[in-house]
Amino acid sequence: MNDLPFLQHFIVLPVLLPLLAGALLIPVKQSRYSLKFACSVTSTILLWVLAAVLLAMADGGYWPDGIGVYLASNWAAPFGIALLVDRLTALMLLLTATIALAVLVFSARRWDRVGIQFHTLFQFLLMGLNGAFLTNDLFNLFVFFEVMLAASYGLVLHGYNLHRIRAGMQYIAINLVASFMFLIGVALIYAASGTLNLTDLGARVALLGNEDTWLLSIGVCVLGLAFLTKGAMWPLGFWLPGTYASASAPVAAMLVLMTKVGVYAVLRVWLAVFGNDAGALAGFGFTALTIGGMATLFFGAIGMLASQDGGRMAGYGAIISSGTLLAVIGQAGGPVLASGLYYLLGSTLAMAAFMLLVELTERIRPPGAALIAITMEAFAIEDKPEDPVGQGIPGTLAFLGLSFAACALVISGMPPLSGFVAKFSLFHALLEVSPTEGKVPGLTWGFIALVIVGGLAAIIALMRLGVRIFWASGDIAPPRLQFSEAAPVTALVALCVMLTLQAGTVFDYLDRTVAGLAQVTTYSERVLGEPPVMRSPQRGLER
Template sequence: MSPSSWLHHLILVPVLLPLLCGALLIPVNETRHRFKYAVNLFSVLGLLATAVALIWLADNGAWDAGIGVYLAANWAAPFGIALMVDRLAALMLLLTAVLAFAALLYSTQRWSRIGVHFHSLFQFLLMGINGAFLTHDLFNLFVFFEVMLAASYGLLLHGYNATRIRAGLQYITINLAASLFFLIGVALIYASAGTLNMADLAARMPAIAGTDLVLLKAGVAILALAFLVKSAMWPLGFWLPTTYSAASPPVAAMLVLMTKVGAYAILRLWLLVFSDGAGEAAGFGYQALLWAGMVTIVFGAAGMMASEELGRLAGYGAIVSSGTLLAVVGYGQPSLVTAGLYYLLGSTMAMAAFMLLIELIERIRSPGAALLALTMEAFAIEETPDEPVGVGIPGALAFLGLAFAGCALIIAGLPPLSGFVAKFGLFHALLNPLGGDAAVHSSAWFMMGVILFAGFAAVLAMMRFGVRTFWASGAVMPPRLQATEVLPVALLLVLCVSLTVGAGPMFGYLERASTDLHSTPRYVDGVLSAPVVPGVVGTEDAR
């Protein structure tokens, strides 16, 4: 596709549209809630349509090698800012738009009306997340990370209370420290390699040696600390359960996605820069990611079993998800990355649905009922119902019970939903390395054991909470649920079911995305050889 084609400018829309809409909403008075909501919704739906279009363009040969490059200001890479979209980036944009639509719909009746500038902050958050998925330059990745984090600070404190303020201050402090590590790492990488463009860095890797290589590895290790803090790797993820439990439901749903942005950056950078053709640096850090990921899984699983609050339980579940993705990257096998990406999609949507569901479930719980359930557990009290004949279940309670069961099945990885398909895919890849021609490594058995342990822990934790809430708490009054609260949860769970039904085509798409990620020369050539628009002022200088 020619860079002058109007379709090529779709690459810029996921960043430009939320920026403009967010800026437009800042001066609008908070009393004009319907207008602000309409603009926000228009932007989210526009992002959804754009993501679908980019997926089609990336997967149907519209761009050479399935890579679309947008050169900002018409400066050729690596001198200018390059935005890059491929199959994976387009899919992450779609996931972002879906979660944003669900969170925004949920916030309609209550959360978007509390406090000020919710809609502007929401748009700036989307701008930062989308930019992080699209940028192919480490410094601009830092810029988009900071935009994303700055917006999340405001959203986390939105509708503030004492608990939210304490969690917010901890979250801000941790991320400011991570941002400092980010800048130091970027500076060291530039000092040793002379570039921050990821494709150009990958092209220069074979020639970097000696002191420069040592400096580069130190910079990448420091940079990785920033990514791993955001990915909640143990022991850097201690902040996450408190933050998740304190955030409002729509913000918590978006925080689930933000945790995956760090894992995405690790995946993109490591597979591109430290590939087999990277010379002396080939394979750097893979073992550390593998074992750190598995330790993170164990930590998250233990936290789930120890949690008595749904918010903290969900937070530890997100840590398990992040640990799994880090271990997948560290294992360094293309087929495992395919299954890991499928796991990312299902677990992110299920965890986001669970975050929205928590507030609805809390409406039927009371401290007295929770205390009664704990007492009955402790003293093994059996309760025999007076009437053996069942009674009709009100619709609201039925929805909450079914939605909770669906989230539990996906998070724990039980059949028949997408969580089970994802874990089956992971195990199949681990037991069939390199097409089945090589022996299964001992780390594969250990990784499977850790994943099974995490699933078992999730089953126990979710079952314990489900029994206490829907069974041992006795008679409960059906809660009042708004359609805008039910629909987002139902939408995300239906998408998880669709992911299960369409597992074959989805695995095919993700396999192509994984193949792209492991084709470093294709990325390097696709980005560095992207043509500028001819006849535009500055073109000659860009060349």
């Protein structure tokens, strides 16, 4: 690290790059679509490269224990802002950049021309997402959440119509309440512990007195409500299906990723603060996460079966995914968590691809269906852009059908793609680590049963939707697609296939990731022991 000290600044670039790109795009006139798109996609490609480099640095031994720490403003933790990169952070940054790049390409020549400042808001959204993954401080996590949400408010209303405005207002109101709870939870935690740095909080929690322990517990519960509202845990996720169904396809694909930020925050806080070294609070809330995740999974399965619209199905599919991940976090086991992270990767990629596919498959509907839909909106204003002229891509229907089938298999967890691999490995890990005195706990059996039921509900609902789209519409003409619309969907589906073919390599990486997350003391030593950069007149900068 001392040989190339400038590489340390790569940690902060995923925040600075989209911030600068978004700011530079503000004065560019909306009529200059090509220039805006070029700047935005260039920034996102650079983010992807940065994420890949950070992943290689975290997993390649560049930093001790695979943990990189960046002290913003050169103030030592816990008093200053500390950004942290480990294997999990780098993986989430790479996943974010991958989906963002696919969404941007899909939006070219269509959705980025509706309304104003699409690319500016998109870059600020990426800034908030990346900052939320990188920060090691609860207050700065709140700041990055607000940046992310503020940008998403504009994007959810992008290309507005009556349904979009109604769902967008609900989305904004719910998230404002969640942000208020977030701030109250942060205040209570600081009052109880005197710190908001996650690693420092994890080191102090076992030393707190009874009164401070109670106050910390209340603060964490309030904070958890904020996280779980954003992560769509039942009954807090009632807003999600309507928002997914009403948002434009590119924005809905990014909302899939945003939902995972709440789950990521729960994972980070609970593993850092309530591990085995937390004293009286060790294991606090893990059982509640398991039960809540199971309830969320069941709610998502029922909602998916009851849905007729592709967007609402995707929303309930995201709820099923969140419920599964929250229950996995509640199990607090290494192999179980590794399987959960593999499931997160596959389900997020497949759900993002499915949200883009929903718009493309809508073009198959006969003209009468569109007329009825317009009538049902009671002549509401519709700013959805006109369908592009596009081109007759050979085998368009086959492409849409195969992509739809692949997404359905991954989302439902049916063989042979990554969803099945994730669930099979999850069941194996649950049954391997859970037995106590020769018996598997009933809660574990209940979780396994709900995962199976959720998969069956998903495949039934998606098969019904596929039949209605591809077979029940009579004679249909192949829709004309832009290459920029087909390529992102193809890339995301191909990544799901690669995730299946390279499952062994991916699980090896995830096993190293989970093993590192369990070393709470190591994180504390790395973050709190990171020295500020000392400036010497004779020797320049040195540590």
